[in-house]
Amino acid sequence: xxxxxxxxxxxxxxxxxxxxxxxxxxxxxxxxxxxxxxxxxxxxxxxxxxxxxxxxxxxxxxxxxxxxxxxxxxxxxxxxxxxxxxxxxxxxxxxxxxxxxxxxxxxxxxxxxxxxxxxxxxxxxxxxxxxxxxxxxxxxxxxxxxxxxxxxxxxxxxxxxxxxxxxxxxxxxxxxxxxxxxxxxxxxxxxxxxxxxxxxxxxxxxxxxxxxxxxxxxxxxxxxxxxxxxxxxxxxxxxxxxxxxxxxxxxxxxxxxxxxxxxxxxxxxxxxxxxxxxxxxxxxxxxxxxxxxxxxxxxxxxxxxxxxxxxxxxxxxxxxxxxxxxxxxxxxxxxxxxxxxxxxxxxxxxxxxxxxxxxxxxxxxxxxxxxxxxxxxxxxxxxxxxxxxxxxxxxxxxxxxxxxxxxxxxxxxxxxxxxx
Amino acid sequence: xxxxxxxxxxxxxxxxxxxxxxxxxxxxxxxxxxxxxxxxxxxxxxxxxxxxxxxxxxxxxxxxxxxxxxxxxxxxxxxxxxxxxxxxxxx
Numbered sequence: 468x469x470x471x472x473x474x475x476x477x478x479x480x481x482x483x484x485x486x487x488x489x490x491x492x493x494x495x496x497x498x499x500x501x502x503x504x505x506x507x508x509x510x511x512x513x514x515x516x517x518x519x520x521x522x523x524x525x526x527x528x529x530x531x532x533x534x535x536x537x538x539x540x541x542x543x544x545x546x547x548x549x550x551x552x553x554x555x556x557x558x559x560x561x562x563x564x565x566x567x568x569x570x571x572x573x574x575x576x577x578x579x580x581x582x583x584x585x586x587x588x589x590x591x592x593x594x595x596x597x598x599x600x601x602x603x604x605x606x607x608x609x610x611x612x613x614x615x616x617x618x619x620x621x622x623x624x625x626x627x628x629x630x631x632x633x634x635x636x637x638x639x640x641x642x643x644x645x646x647x648x649x650x651x652x653x654x655x656x657x658x659x660x661x662x663x664x665x666x667x668x669x670x671x672x673x674x675x676x677x678x679x680x681x682x683x684x685x686x687x688x689x690x691x692x693x694x695x696x697x698x699x700x701x702x703x704x705x706x707x708x709x710x711x712x713x714x715x716x717x718x719x720x721x722x723x724x725x726x727x728x729x730x731x732x733x734x735x736x737x738x739x740x741x742x743x744x745x746x747x748x749x750x751x752x753x754x755x756x757x758x759x760x761x762x763x764x765x766x767x768x769x770x771x772x773x774x775x776x777x778x779x780x781x782x783x784x785x786x787x788x789x790x791x792x793x794x795x796x797x798x799x800x801x802x803x804x805x806x807x808x809x810x811x812x813x814x815x816x817x818x819x820x821x822x823x824x825x826x827x828x829x830x831x832x833x834x835x836x837x838x839x840x841x842x843x844x845x846x847x848x849x850x851x852x853x854x855x856x857x858x859x860x861x862x863x864x865x866x867x868x869x870x871x872x873x874x875x876x877x878x879x880x881x882x883x884x885x886x887x
Numbered sequence: 888x889x890x891x892x893x894x895x896x897x898x899x900x901x902x903x904x905x906x907x908x909x910x911x912x913x914x915x916x917x918x919x920x921x922x923x924x925x926x927x928x929x930x931x932x933x934x935x936x937x938x939x940x941x942x943x944x945x946x947x948x949x950x951x952x953x954x955x956x957x958x959x960x961x962x963x964x965x966x967x968x969x970x971x972x973x974x975x976x977x978x
Contacts, residue, residue, distance in 0.1 A: 482943070494973040496897045497932065499943040501974070658947060661972045665896040665906075757942065760954050774952065776974040779942055 473537040474511050478502040478678050481780070489537075491595055491670060493677040501776070502678045504535040512726050517697060520728075527583055527686035533722055534686065535679045536590045542619045543586025547686050549574050551694035551842075556810035557823075563830050565840035567700070568807070569691050571847070572815050577614045577638065578848035579607040579769075579816075580687055580712065585615050585672060587683035592670035598622060599669045603660035605653050605708065605769045606635030607816075607847050612672055613644035624669070626656050631768060634851040652763055654774045681777075684712045688719025691842055692729050699724065699734045702790075702841035704829070706739045706822045707747050708770040710781030713738050716844065717784045736784050737835065738792040739825035741765035741800060741817075747778045751792035756782055766797045766855040767817040769847060791834045795824035801859050803827070804849060814849035822846075890963045892918065893970045901926045910969075915946060916959035918969065933971065943974045 478487040482500030493502050511532045523529035527547025528540055550570045558566035571580040585608070592600055601624040602612045609625035616623035625639050629648035639646045649656045657673075664674040672680045692699055699720045705713040717736050723729045740748045743765025750758040758778045763771035775781070785792055795803065803823035808814050815823070822843050829835045849856070866872040878884050889909040894902050902908055908925070910918045916938075923930035934940055938959070946953045947970040953961045963969060 494895075494897045494943070496900070499897065499932065499941055499973050501943065654952075655950065658945070658950070658970065658972055661895070662893065662970070760952055762955075774945065774974065776943075 471537055473535075474506050474532045475535050475537065476505045476507050479505045491592075491597070491675040493675050504678050504682055506533065506535075508722075508725065515726060515728070517728060520693065527586065527683070527690070530686055530689045533682075533689070533719075534587055535682045536587065537594055540586065540590040541593050542589035543576075543582060543615050545575050546582045546586040547574065548690055551691060552811060552813070554811050554843075557807060560806055560810050561823075561827050561830050562837055563835065563841060564838050567691075567695070567840075567842045568811060568813060569687060569694075569842055569844050570813055571687060572813060572819065572845050572849065576618075577607070577610040578851065579611065580684065580844075580846040581607045581611040582615070583686050584608075584680045584683035585611040588670070588672035588676045588680035589615050589619055589621065591679040592621070592672070592676060593619065595670070597668075597670035599624070599667075600672060601625065601660070601663075601669045602672045603627075603653070603656045603674070605771060606631050606638075606851065607769055608673065609644075609646070610635060610638040610851075613639040613642040613646075616644065617642040626660050626663075628653055628656055628768075632852050632854050634853060638851065653772050654760075657772075657774075681711050681715060684715035685719040685722070687712070687844065688716040689723065691716075691844075692720065692723050695842075697729050699729055699732050700842040701733075701839050702735050702737065702835045703844065704737045704739055704822055704826045704835075704841060705844045706767075706770055706818045706825075706846060707775065707778075707781055707792075708772045708818075709775045710738070710747055710777035710779075712844070712846070714777055714780045714784050717788065734788060735790040735835075736788045737790040737825070737829055738781055738785050739822045740792070740794040741767040741770055741821050742794040742796045743767070744771045744773060745794040746773060747775055747781055748792035748794045750778070751782055751785055756786070758782070765800075765817075766852075767800055767821050768852075769816060769818045770821060791829060793825045793828050793832075795821055795828065799824040801856055804856055805860065807845070808849070813845065815845045816847035816849050816852040817855050818847050819845040819849070889965060890918065891968045892922065893968065895971050895973060897973065898929060898932060898971070901929045901932070910963075912964050912967075913962070914959065915948070915953055915961045915963060915969070918963060919959075945972045945974060946970070947972065 480495035525548040599622040623644040744763035746758040761773040800820035803820035
C-alpha cells in the first residue's frame with residue numbers, strides 16, 4: 468500500500484467493481500457506471516478515533532482520513548463545521564418531538580454546502596497537477612468553485628444556465644472567474660461540459676473530478692453525527708438535485724457505524740424535491756427504481772436537474788432505509804422558507820424551503836412520526852435567491868420621521884391601543 | 888451527407904481515438920448496430936442484455952435526450968448530430 472495515496476486505494480465502478488488508478492476520471496469504460504473512491508478502512512480505523520477527531524480544528528477536515536486527498540488539503544482548509552441548531556420552535560410548528568437544523572446556509576466561504584465538495588475537488592485537482600478548474604452549475608457550485616479557485620490561484624471557468632438568479636451570477640463574477648451563461652437548462656449545460664471536459668485538459672469538479680468531489684458531501688453527515696453526541700439521527704431529510712448529497716449522507720452514517728464511532732442503529736433518509744422538478748420523488752412515490760427525465764420548471768433553481776445522475780442510487784437509499792420522498796409547490800417552498808426564518812432566524816435559499824416544506828408534509832402524513840427526532844439538511848443561503856421570495860414576505864411601511872405618524876401606524880395595527 | 892456521432896472519451900479506445908464517426912440515417916437502434924459493425928464491442932457498452940440503453944448512458948439527437956423522443960426508435964436523418972454522454976452529477 469503506497470502512502471502517497473493517503474487512505475485511498477483506487478477508484479472503483481459502483482456497478483461492476485472494475486478498479487482504476489486514482490486519476491481524473493469518473494466513468495467506467497465497461498458499463499459507464501460512476502466511479503467511487505475505495506478506502507483502506509483497516510488503516511483508517513486504527514487512526515480515526517473520537518479523541519483524534521476532537522483534538523483537531525473545527526472544520527470538515529477533522530475527518531480527513533475519510534476524505535479523498537492524498538496529503539494535507541491545500542484548498543478550503545476552513546470549510547465546514549457549521550452549526551447544528553436544535554430547532555424547538557420549528558419542531559412545535561411542524562408537530563414533531565425533536566428537530567435539528569444542520570445549517571450549511573452559513574458554510575464558509577460561499578454560504579452553501581458546495582464549499583465542502585469543492586474544497587475536496589480542488590485540493591485533489593492541485594495534487595493531480597491541474598492549473599485550470601471548471602464546473603457546470605445551477606449557481607451554488609459556481610460560486611464555490613470561483614471563490615476557492617481564486618483563493619488557490621487557479622484559473623477558473625464556470626458554466627451556468629443563462630437565467631440564474633442575479634445574486635448567484637454576481638457571486639461568481641466577483642472572484643474574477645470566467646462565467647459562461649448557456650442558453651439552456653442545467654442538463655444542457657451539463658451535456659456541453661461533458662463534451663468540453665473531454666476536449667480540454669481541465670479539472671471539471673463535477674465531471675472528471677466527480678469521484679473526489681462527491682465524497683466531500685459526507686462531511687455534512689459526519690458533523691451531524693458528532694454534533695448529536697456521536698449518534699445517527701432517526702430521520703434525516705435531504706433535498707435532492709442530482710441526488711448525490713442524499714447518498715453521501717447515508718454513506719457517512721454507514722462509515723461512522725463501520726468504524727465504531729457511533730453505535731449501530733437504524734435510520735431513515737427522506738428525499739425532498741420541488742414539484743416542478745421531481746423525477747426522483749415521482750419515481751419514489753410510484754415505487755419505481757428508475758426515474759423518468761423531466762424539463763424543470765421551479766423557483767428552486769439549485770435543485771432543477773431533470774436528469775439526476777445519482778437518482779437511481781438515491782432511490783435505493785430511500786428504499787433500503789425505509790425512508791420516503793415527497794415534493795412541494797413553489798408556494799409551499801416559500802412557506803417553508805418563511806417558517807424556518809420566523810421560527811429559527813435562519814434564512815435559507817429555495818432548496819431549504821423545499822426541505823422544510825417536505826418535512827412538514829412527511830410529519831403530517833406520519834411518515835416521520837410525531838414522537839420521533841429528525842435532522843433537516845439546509846444547504847444554501849437565502850440571500851442568494853432574494854428574487855424568489857421578494858414580494859411574498861410583506862412590504863416595508865414608510866412614514867416620515869415623526870412620532871405622531873408612528874403612533875398612527877401602531878393604532879392602525881392594533882385599534883385597541885386607542886383607549887390604552 | 889450522413890449522421891455524425893460524437894464519441895465520449897471512455898469509448899474512444901474502441902473507435903481508434905476518433906471523436907466523431909459517421910453512420911447512415913435510420914434510427915438510434917440502427918445506428919448502434921452499425922457502430923457495432925464498425926467498432927466491435929461498442930454495443931455492449933451502450934446497451935444492456937435486453938437492448939435498452941444503459942442506465943448511466945445518455946444519448947442525444949440534435950441536443951435532445953432520446954428519452955424525450957422515441958428512445959431506440961428515435962429517427963435520425965442526414966445532417967443530424969448524435970451525442971453519447973455519461974450521466975453527470977452536480978448542482
